[in-house]
Amino acid sequence: MTRVVSQTKAAPADGAAPYLNGGGEQSDPRVLIRAPVLVLNLNYVPVNVCTVRRAVVMVDKGKAELLEQHEGLLHTVSGAVDAPAIIRLVYLVKRPFLPRKLSKKEVFLRDRFTCQYCGKKAQDLTLDHVIPRRQNGAHTWENVVAACSRCNLRKAGHTPAEAKMTLRTAPRAPDPNPYMILQNRTILDAWKPYIPWNLE
Template identity: 45%
Template sequence: MGQVLVLNASYEPLNITTWRRATVLMLKGKAETLEEDSSHKLRHDTLLPTVIRLRHFVRVPYRELPLTRKNIIQRDNNCCQYCGSFNEKLSIDHVLPRSRGGRDEWSNVTTACLTCNVMKGNRTPQEAGMTLKKIPFKPLSNMSFEAKKQINSGRYKEWSKYVIGWS
């Protein structure tokens, strides 16, 4: 059976939990159901929740998502941002090359297959005549990656309207 996306009172994704834990939160009155899975029913014709929202706001300390190779590749959906290929070995490309003052920042790094990275070389995408499929951005949280995996698997399409930035 399924997993449940837990949203804060402000509709911000908090975590992914089991349907049992979600049901307990709802029975205690701490959460409400926003989306249900019509193909699975619990006892007494109760539908299995897929998205719940907490009734009271939970303060979560802010932790910045580290800029790592794994996180960059995950953000860019394991795809070259120049040619769109999925099955190539990916490298990290600086949109504005480091030799020209480009920094290691979310907005300046992207994934590129080795062929595209060599073609671009020490130039900007405009100078190389290459266009980015998606402008690099800083992800909100690691939670977005987990939810994105579930959305892309096709199991939880209804989550996409609650996870901002992943369409």
């Protein structure tokens, strides 16, 4: 079976990642070895981001196949090798995603940094217990929401009904999101076909 390994196009000079600039001799091997590599599961779902150094080892050991490469070659003691930009595991990682831990940051992410009472995107978000802690409300995904400080103040130690406030959505545990691994990362153009949704 023939496998086509395409090269990533040279990125525009302005603000482009150094490992994508030019090719061959121009690539700084010290930068290239640390460049990010998207790791896909056997089923092509992203599972991780690793370094070129790690990816080369995985391909070399037969644990992954090279799908796409950075421009430029890595020069090693045993000769020049391709620098992977995307690799795919040759086995299926069944539960690659850790359960989402309940934290303030995760709740804000789930609620899209929006107050769940007034619906405004707020800078001064707080964590609100829908059934207040003092009324034995649990510290669980189903009982915590993001609330702006104004709404939190208004609601105080009351339930939404007591405070005559309405939740915009019923809070629940977020789905395990395979693309979480890509949050707050630079997404290389070459990766985009494997990331079928807008992360912004």
